[in-house]
Amino acid sequence: TNATHAVYSNSLFVYPVDGRNDSQPFGFPFSCVYPLETESSLDVAIRPLPLTDHKVVRVGAKAKASMSLYRDTNYTQPYPAGQPVTLIAGSSLYVGVSVEESEAERFVVVLEDCYTTESPSPDNPPQIYMIQDRCPTNRTQVTVEESGSSLRARFSALLQGDYRYIFLHCSLSLCDQRSSSCTPVCSRRRSRSVSKSIRLKPLTIGPITWAQSLE
Numbered sequence: 224t225n226a227t228h229a230v231y232s233n234s235l236f237v238y239p240v241d242g243r244n245d246s247q248p249f250g251f252p253f254s255c256v257y258p259l260e261t262e263s264s265l266d267v268a269i270r271p272l273p274l275t276d277h278k279v280v281r282v283g284a285k286a287k288a289s290m291s292l293y294r295d296t297n298y299t300q301p302y303p304a305g306q307p308v309t310l311i312a313g314s315s316l317y318v319g320v321s322v323e324e325s326e327a328e329r330f331v332v333v334l335e336d337c338y339t340t341e342s343p344s345p346d347n348p349p350q351i352y353m354i355q356d357r358c359p360t361n362r363t364q365v366t367v368e369e370s371g372s373s374l375r376a377r378f379s380a381l382l383q384g385d386y387r388y389i390f391l392h393c394s395l396s397l398c399d400q401r402s403s404s405c406t407p408v409c410s411r412r413r414s415r416s417v418s419k420s421i422r423l424k425p426l427t428i429g430p431i432t433w434a435q436s437l438e
Contacts, residue, residue, distance in 0.1 A: 390429030396420035
């Protein structure tokens with residue numbers, strides 16, 4: 224063998240037909256040469272297509288979010304959903320949010336903005352913010368207990384002022400904690416977090432009314 228071929232060599236001897244013992248045979252050397260490299264072709268026509276023309280997309284169920292108003296700091300006893308809530312003037316709101324998501328180990332819920340209006344519509348002014356850009360607007364009145372660490376978020380707020388009734392609105396987002404830090408880091412109320420998030424549909428509870436006493 225050499226760098227390109229394998230060579231098989233041999234000789235064929237032919238003796239004369241007279242049968243004499245002193246007759247010399249005729250020698251015919253021959254060789255077979257085989258190349259070490261070869262090519263093969265696929266007898267099938269292949270038509271390349273751009274990747275953008277054929278994509279496989281799986282659409283799963285939407286994340287389900289819910290928001291409740293709780294009676295105290297334990298966040299274990301919610302007020303009945305869909306019913307008006309009457310609180311004593313000067314008391315705090317205890318708000319809890321939870322999200323049902325199939326990839327619970329990957330995503331966490333983040334409180335983006337929470338504010339009150341005097342109507343059920345979240346777009347109607349005036350909008351009084353308690354949480355804006357993931358951070359409390361007033362740290363002396365608003366405390367974020369949990370946000371950006373699980374599929375549950377909680378905060379409490381002390382409302383001051385003369386309200387006949389209010390509606391509470393919160394916008395949320397799902398944050399992928401595998402690719403970024405999801406816990407808001409607040410400096411002068413603004414969040415310095417740069418995580419990539421998926422916005423969810425805003426939630427609303429209310430009306431919430433105020434009374435001097437519950438007797």
